[in-house]
Amino acid sequence: MFETRSRWSRVGVQLLATMIAVPYLLPLVAMVQGSLAGRGWGNYAKVFDTGVVPTYFRNSIVVAACTIALVYACTMLAAFGFAKLRIRGKEIWFWTLLVALTMPEAVLLSPLFVTASTFDLYNELIAVILPLAALQVPFAVLLSRSFFAGIPTALMDAGRIDGAGVIRVFWYIVLPLTRPIASAIVVLTLINSWNAYLLPLLMLNDPGKQVVTLLPTYFLSQYTNDQTGVLAAAVITAVPVVVAYLLLQRSFERGLAAGALK
Template sequence: MFEVRHRGSRMLLQLVLALMTLPFLLPLVEMVKGAFAGVGFQNFVVVWQTGVVPTFFKNSILLSMSVIALVYVGSMTAAFGFSKLRIRGKEIYFWMMIVALTLPEVILLSPLFVTFTKLQMYDTLFAVILPLAALQLPFAILLARNFYDGIPSELMDASRIDGANVPQLFWHVILPLTRPIASAIVVLTLINAWNSYLLPLVFLQDRSNQVVTLLPQFFIGQYSNDQTKILAAAVMTAIPTTLAYVLMQKNFERGLSAGALK
């Protein structure tokens, strides 16, 4: 970590950082402006009057919480094994798993469709929850493992001397120290799960199972494309993830920086 001491350098750095945020900030500003265009707040009222907003939000919350739970448990335990336990061939397994980061969702659609159809899971939330969790686990484990590598092994050695076994080491010694990286993993997983579009579009056909990212479909037709209502739906969809990031920002940034560096 470096420190900028001169006032001129600080001003220059702030200017550069401000310019770097513009490509990300301007589309958000235009989205909010477009959501209030025309009849203003009435756009949001029309979106609510579709009658599906509570159902879609409930399904998105259930989907996101389920994916977060699976990714959290899987990443915390797997990263502990990869980092702190002596397992034969663990580096081979680790890099085989990391290869999964190169797989895009679209190439998995056909095999997933066949699998879920045979298991009678098509058009259920499980058909989206399980693939989303599996796709996010490799990166979460990578971050968590790097964080675990920074935890001194002497803590484990001292606990072993006191008679603790491996589950007790993990639960009482290691896991309480992982709050920063856990916050980062939870926020990243929430954003990816909440904003997922392709998998819900393909695997969720019944309206009672659909999620908020499919809400704009109500304003897109063969002869219509109401952009103001689409943007209003997008703003409503973005609120929960924005609040989650704001509330967990400090731990998220600490965890992400710690998990990215050894």
Template structure:
């Protein structure tokens, strides 16, 4: 279907989009102006001379990639089980999982800290990866299950008639058909993991393990 718009409607839409973008431009401009205060470009030279930024970025990349991998595996398998498999009490388990969405991250800090220190994972990347992935899984399972519910049961039944087991059905039917929701989950989880501040601040103390969101804290302590 081809939608034809008049020139004034296109101009009006463009103006509206421009106005909506303006609030996001001001913080960016303020950030750049603030970074040039004092020594000007010398601020950037000082930061780059320390040689710590690549390590901060690498840690953020490693954490984000690990969280994405864990969330994708757990989310897709859970969505397949909740949607297509006959599991006793699965609705109860599903709603128990969704109940985790009501728990604020701050409430979990004390038990998380006790658990991380007891297993000896404090000041390691895993201290952030595992809790961050666990906090993302409930919402991603909700999204994935709703998507998998839209896959016709006839496809799954046909695969079983042909002799496919649950793993083969999941691998050859569910995974290829869920690529759109997988892409959405990757984007959402990456943004959340990359911008994570509270967990890295609590669990990562040495600069060798800190993430890019802790760069201001690092320079504040110099």
């Protein structure tokens, strides 16, 4: 780890970190202050009095959990194949997968809506889960492949000598070693799936199927514009993912460092 030895270096680093953090902290402070304007904590009570908060949170938990499971399974298998297996043309497939990183979510909304309508998936959570997982997999594979490449091939060879096939080698030898990078993938996917807004807004019109990021829109309509309710709902929406990140921060940072250095 690099250390700043002189006092002026430490002061300079602290000032730089503060300058970077302030633009992100100011909107959060303004959001919390605005949510307490007028009625104070009564604004939060107003949000819970709508009766939709438990439903929205349940749906968000389902979306996040299913998306994490899909991304984890697809990423581990794909990264293992790209890093350790001899597959003809795997580099072509790998770079083709990375092309998906250049596709913005907004461009995909129209074809995704048509596809969901065609297969009668509109107003179903799976219409949000599958696209969210597909959008997360390319970056997760890019991050994981270098980690898998750093796992000694001798461990796999030892397993094969003992009679284990590729599946058993992957399950019993390789997969347990991937916990650091798996932690980073889980945290990244959790944040992105919990904070998803455009896809749920497009795909979920039924109030019983909507997710927590759509909670602020409950206070916006053609005839109402309750900003204190919107900001209170936004704070309630942000709290779970902030708490989850703080609890998993060390694992997340170790996973990112492991994926970058392997």
